[in-house]
Amino acid sequence: MIFFTNKRYKLGYTYLLLVSFYTRTEHMISLGAVCSTVAALKAFDLGKEAYPFDWTISRFPSLKETLKDDFKDFLNLAFLGMRDDYRAIVNKHGLQFVHDFPTIEKDYTQAAIEHADEIGEQKLAHNYLSFLPAITRKYDRRIARFREACNGKDKVYFFRHFGIDSKEEAQIICNIIKQQYPSLDFLLIIIGNNSSFDTPWNLPNIKNYFLNDSKVWNDVAEWQRIFSDLSLIPAAKRSYKEINSIYLENLCKNCDYCTLKTKQMKKQL
DSSP states (O other): OEEEEEEEEEETTEEEEEEEEEEOOOEEEEEEESTHHHHHHHHTTOOOSOOTTTTEEOOHHHHHHHHHTTTTTTTOGGGOEEOTTSSOEEOTTOOEEOSSSOBTTSOOOHHHHHTOSOOOSSOBOTTGGGGHHHHHHHHHHHHHHHHHHHTSSSOEEEEEESSOOSHHHHHHHHHHHHHHOTTOOEEEEEEEOSGGGSSOOOOTTEEEEEOOGGGTTTOHHHHHHHHHHTTSSOTTSSOHHHHHHHHHHHSOOOSHHHHHHHHHHHTTO
């Protein structure tokens, strides 16, 4: 969004009109709970930057405690554990890193790991911990970017899809954000699929939407409806087929759940 001010200065018998302008960038930040959120943001050109929750799995307690702790010990080796199926690393608050650590499916370089988001959800490689410094650097950048956005003057839209099942839980997250960033202009968008999402909650700084579970992945028109309602995109910016294709490109493609949903979506193209 561009704002401008006009100033007139007299120069002899003429007036010189100077137009100064500045841009106000609104930040779109995914709060999880899974990668469908950031995939939808990218499909509509809204996900311009990477943030800490983009490609992780975060249940409600994980999100709550991570925000309260301001990402303390986010990837502290002393608090890391292995998920039972050996396909993800779990941190202090139960946040699951499913697309960051190298797996047995192929060899990875340190540089590739540091800048990758789509590592397959296979069993982790035996030397996965040797890549921890590179992964930590990646998340340090994303955490710094998160803090910078929240401490800035621009409005922030937080999107949470799944993992918050009631307005009470939404209010808890909203209050934590207010406590951590008291000057932040923000809107917390909560998307869920139970009956409590059928009607507006009418809570300050919170907006809720119902999204049928069966339409989470294979009906991006539902995401378009949400983004349009928030006035973030024109009502008909792209064709359904084009959006669906872009959404497919941005899904992680590697974990078992996403692979299944990707196959379902391709049948519609």
